[in-house]
């Protein structure tokens with residue numbers, strides 16, 4: 190018979206494996222790609238649970254009942270176990286889907302730990318609501334327990350984003366040079382009419398068509414293309430480290446256009 194302990198043990202083993210795989214993905218793919226890959230993996234596990242355990246076991250139970258036989262209780266326990274696992278896996282998948290729009294979640298070197306921590310927090314929150322839905326009094330201590338890994342994730346993100354950019358340019362950078370870099374490396378997507386075929390409008394509304402727009406976004410340019418390598422997307426336009434450093438120097442010197 191499958192006990193609660195057994196369900197938890199399988200979940201813990203699966204989670205430990207997922208963290209290990211996430212660590213690996215984060216060291217092979219870009220943070221963004223790694224998170225997507227983890228999301229696809231977890232989504233596949235959930236589909237597999239339904240397709241290979243829950244539905245077949247239900248069929249076996251129904252077939253046994255129709256044939257007038259006693260259904261093996263293990264079928265029901267197994268299906269319940271996998272449906273509990275799927276229930277706890279939904280929030281991490283939602284987080285992974287949303288995370289791709291927020292580079293602070295996946296861009297730091299601690300991204301794998303942040304994903305693991307947020308997942309643990311989501312399991313605890315889920316546990317609270319599951320208990321509540323059975324009519325029992327849920328344990329309030331689950332909230333501070335969930336807040337802990339979230340706080341850790343925030344600290345890790347902040348610690349990484351306060352580290353200095355890797356390089357600075359040797360000489361002062363003029364706005365003309367900055368414009369050339371932005372034209373070459375960013376403008377193909379970030380324009381009122383992007384030339385990049387995947388976009389019919391500027392991503393997140395960010396446009397670099399005029400000097401004032403570049404100026405307006407200078408802080409974000411620093412965050413996305415100097416401090417982190419979130420932009421250009423997957424470095425599709427092949428910006429160099431020297432160009433990132435040039436953008437950084439211009440911005441730290443006060444983003445002057447004259």
Ligand code: HEC
Pocket residue numbers: 289290291292371374375376377378379385392393395406409410413414420421422425426428
């Ligand atoms: C291949 C297309 C592409 C290129 C080239 C590109 N970006 Fe982006 N950029 C995007 C997409 C897509 C998003 C929206 C990302 C999202 O929603 O998560 C974005 C978002 C941004 C944002 C907003 C980020 C936010 O979270 O608010 C900034 C700032 C930005 N890019 C700056 C740059 C800079 C600077 C460059 C050049 C060094 C650049 N981008 C090159 C596609 C591109």
